[in-house]
Amino acid sequence: MERSAAASGAPEEEGGNDSNTSTGGEEGDRNAEEPVVSLAEVLAESEELENEARAVLGGSDHERCSYSQGAVKRQALYACSTCTPPGEEPAGICLACSYECHGSHKLFELYTKRNFCCDCGNSKFKSLKCKLHPEKATVNPANKYNDNFYGLYCVCKRPYPDPDDEIPDEMIQCIVCEDWFHGRHLGVVPPDSGDFHEMICQSCMDHCPFLWAYASQLAVPTVTKVIAAADNGTVLNVEETEVIKNENSIDQMKTEDKIIQINEPSTSSGNECSVPVKKEIVVCKLQEFQAKQNLKQNIATFWPHNWRSKLCTCKECVKMYSDMEVPFLTDECDTVLAYENKGTNDQEADRRDPLMDTLNSMNRVQQVELICEYNDLKTELTDYLRRFANEGTVVKREDIQQFFEEFQSRKRRRVDQMQYYCS
Numbered sequence: 001m002e003r004s005a006a007a008s009g010a011p012e013e014e015g016g017n018d019s020n021t022s023t024g025g026e027e028g029d030r031n032a033e034e035p036v037v038s039l040a041e042v043l044a045e046s047e048e049l050e051n052e053a054r055a056v057l058g059g060s061d062h063e064r065c066s067y068s069q070g071a072v073k074r075q076a077l078y079a080c081s082t083c084t085p086p087g088e089e090p091a092g093i094c095l096a097c098s099y100e101c102h103g104s105h106k107l108f109e110l111y112t113k114r115n116f117c118c119d120c121g122n123s124k125f126k127s128l129k130c131k132l133h134p135e136k137a138t139v140n141p142a143n144k145y146n147d148n149f150y151g152l153y154c155v156c157k158r159p160y161p162d163p164d165d166e167i168p169d170e171m172i173q174c175i176v177c178e179d180w181f182h183g184r185h186l187g188v189v190p191p192d193s194g195d196f197h198e199m200i201c202q203s204c205m206d207h208c209p210f211l212w213a214y215a216s217q218l219a220v221p222t223v224t225k226v227i228a229a230a231d232n233g234t235v236l237n238v239e240e241t242e243v244i245k246n247e248n249s250i251d252q253m254k255t256e257d258k259i260i261q262i263n264e265p266s267t268s269s270g271n272e273c274s275v276p277v278k279k280e281i282v283v284c285k286l287q288e289f290q291a292k293q294n295l296k297q298n299i300a301t302f303w304p305h306n307w308r309s310k311l312c313t314c315k316e317c318v319k320m321y322s323d324m325e326v327p328f329l330t331d332e333c334d335t336v337l338a339y340e341n342k343g344t345n346d347q348e349a350d351r352r353d354p355l356m357d358t359l360n361s362m363n364r365v366q367q368v369e370l371i372c373e374y375n376d377l378k379t380e381l382t383d384y385l386r387r388f389a390n391e392g393t394v395v396k397r398e399d400i401q402q403f404f405e406e407f408q409s410r411k412r413r414r415v416d417q418m419q420y421y422c423s
Contacts, residue, residue: 057095059112059343065132066094067118071142074339077110078102079149083125090149091119101131108151112339113178114328116143146179153180174300175335176204176326187299188222196220196302198335205301208324210317213286216295218310220302285312308332373411380407 060066060076078098082105084091097120098107117140121130130136151159153171158164160171160180171180172190175198183190187202205211311317311330321327328334362370384403388395 057343059339060095062095062099065096065118065120065130067120067130067133067136071115071117071140074112074114074334074336075116077113077116079108079110079151081106081108081151083128084149086150089124090145091122091124092116092143092145092149093120094118096132097121097130101128108149110148111173111180112336113144114334116140119143146177148179154182155185156182172199173336174199174201174204176200176208176329181300187297190300191220191222191302195304197305197307197337198303199300200303201300202298205299208326209296210286210320211301212296213289213292214307214310215301216292217289218303218307220304222299222302284314284317285310286314286317305337306332308335376411377407 057076059074066072066075072094076095077092078095079090079092080098080102083102092110092113093102097118101120118130118133118136119125119140120132120136121128121134122136122140123138147153147157153160167184169182169184170190170193171182172186173180179201181199181201186199190196190199200208200211205215308329309332313330318327318330321329332338381403385395388399
């Protein structure tokens, strides 16, 4: 399953204390059936899982309820099927409350959503009071909900994973409505995951028709042929900005970075000669894109990195974004990538190095000895494991045991050969 960018996320159903157990059969038979993987595959999978966890959880606080922060710009959210099952009002809970207040409940992982205030313990929860922040308003009227809060996704309104769906398919999150969609239900074959950064579903493109003007120039191409807007009579509902040119007063006009510089005579009485005074008129980027071929089709669109920076921010366009309730489109910090980077930076700032903590408690001689031992171990272990990765072979328990036995043996030989002198 993919999040809004090319990296993967996974809105999934979580069971509180459920566990899968295996019964019957000899231990040797079970070991024989276990798949064999190389160290390189294990390391790659571990790194991928770590990146996914950082993307979802890195920017959220796992100890404190987010309610005191109000409508959080973006955070990891969950829905509790135990407390708010289908038929009840939808509700969302923050990461900390999912641990502290709903640890044994059946949860739906919603990935991240924007501008949401934690509902845990409010009027939507009949018999539960939030343990982390008991005093909360009855409801959070600014929160937005969809079928995801009942564990249903896409236009097909199916759960994920879907036990009745035998077709392997990734899911991609729309950055506008924040619903998740099967790749085959987007009206177009999605580009390779590494080729796009964000996706906007067909319904949201219809809700924001001005985006088609940008899509013709900025969106990542897909295999489906895109029809020109002129062919199907599409009219973009955008208020045009009027630019007035006075031919008598214009000495020079130069368009650069969407700014027109107009030189007009100065009216200052202190100068006999006219001195040009530069005025800047902001040209609407949307008008410029509309002047080119506009595309329109009943499909989702896929967008590259930094495409949001190309959107117009003139007064008329900003008002249009607000009226359509999509002002976040011009905020590049709204992206999931920005959220992931924030989580990474926060983790780096909070992370304590156990080696440095140990060193700080030692004297100078002990510090030097520990650093030398650590460097020797790190170098030899890295070289030892690299051989397995290069050969694509499995690292077994006895391999690790053999490494440390040989390392200790070499260390003892080095110590025994050392000569000490007293002065």
